[in-house]
Amino acid sequence: MKKLIKTTVVTLALSLTTLYAGSGHSHDDGHDHGHTKAQKEVSKSVIEKTANQKLANLIKNKKINENWLNVSISNMKKKKFNSKDEWVVSYNNNQVKDKNKQTLYIFVDEYGKVTGANYTGN
Numbered sequence: 001m002k003k004l005i006k007t008t009v010v011t012l013a014l015s016l017t018t019l020y021a022g023s024g025h026s027h028d029d030g031h032d033h034g035h036t037k038a039q040k041e042v043s044k045s046v047i048e049k050t051a052n053q054k055l056a057n058l059i060k061n062k063k064i065n066e067n068w069l070n071v072s073i074s075n076m077k078k079k080k081f082n083s084k085d086e087w088v089v090s091y092n093n094n095q096v097k098d099k100n101k102q103t104l105y106i107f108v109d110e111y112g113k114v115t116g117a118n119y120t121g122n
Helices: 002-021 044-060
Strands: 073-081 084-092 103-109 114-118
Touching: 044 073, 044 084, 044 103, 044 114
Parallel strands: none
Antiparallel strands: 073 084, 084 103, 103 114
C-alpha cells in the first residue's frame, strides 16, 4: 500500500509539471524564456530533481523494476563526455540480484536535460 501511494504521488507530481509549459502566453514584453540567450547552468538541486523524475519515469514506463522506487541518490559528480561536462547521478539498489545492474546511472547535462541512463556509468 505504501508503494502504491508513493507511486501515485510521484506520477501526479510528474503530470502536474507539464501544466506550466503551455503556449498560451505572449512574448510582447521582451520576455523570451532564453530562446535567444545562451542557456544557463542549473543548480545541483535541479539536477537532483531532474534525475529523480527520470528514475520515476523509468519505473512508470516499466523500464526498471518498482523496487527502485524507494532508492535515493547515492552519488553525484560531474564528468566530461566529448569535451562537455555532465552530471552522473547514481543510485544503488541491493535488492537487484544481478550485481551488474545494482547501480543505475542517470546522466544530466549542465542545463538540466537528461541525456541518458545505464548501468555502466559511461
